[in-house]
Amino acid sequence: MSFLVVSVILLTLAVLANxxxxxxxxxxxxxxSEMIASSGRRDVSVSVGAQIGAFATTTTRGEPITNDSLGEQTLVAFFSPSCKPCHEKLPSFLKYSSQSSNDTLAVVLTSEKDEAEEMIAQLETTSRVCVDTFDSTISSAFSIVGTPAFVTVSYGSVTANGLPETVATSA
Structure with a gap:
């Protein structure tokens, strides 16, 4: 009986220690988790309220685009064909750009245009599309450090970051 009591006491102590x-x-x-959440988060683009830098590029259809040509409430989206989250966000962006009255510009960042042909073709159905590299002037103008990135610009000033959740309806 004393063996049973000692075993129960030892087992209780082990459970309490555990x-x-x-x-x-x-x-x-x-x-x-709190340390990672507070210090590990980085914005992938320029902050809200900031002015975008100067840039000049051309769309896939030959239209010149500059920082001054972005009008009121233009959503600029940055994608990369090798980025899995970009492919996951692509249908939402296409839906937004097809239903919104706001202007959209899609920037495909790649070093090999051939690998981006499918993505470019999808984006051209609803948006103006530019193809550039990660170290291009448009990437620098928006301080892009990762993709996907979504920046809403109104006359050169950033008004929002992220893909809008709801589609604005025109009256």
């Missing part, structure tokens, strides 16, 4: 260690690990994970 509980204390688990609590400590969970507390440490929460601290690390």
């Amino acid at each position: 509980l204390i260690l688990t609590y400590g690990v969970i507390r440490r994970l929460r601290e690390h």
Whole structure:
């Protein structure tokens, strides 16, 4: 009988030690999650309220585009054909650009235009499209450090970041 009592006491102590260690690990994970969330997040484009830099480029159809030619509420989207999240966001962007009364400009960032042909063809159905590299003047003008990136510009000033959730309806 004394063997059973000793076993139960040891097992209880082991469970309590495990509980204390688990609590400590969970507390440490929460601290690390907060640190990552506060310091690990980086914007992939210029901040709201900032002015975009100067740039000049041409669309796939030969139309010149500059920072001064972006009018009121133009959504500028940056995609890369090798970016999986870009392919996931592409249908939402296409839906927005086909239903919105706002102007849209899609910038495909790639070093090989051939690998982007399918994406370019899809984007050309609803938007003006530019093809450029990650180190181009348009990427620098919008401070692009990753894709996908969505920036709404009104006469050279950034009014919003991200893909709009709802499609504006025209009256």
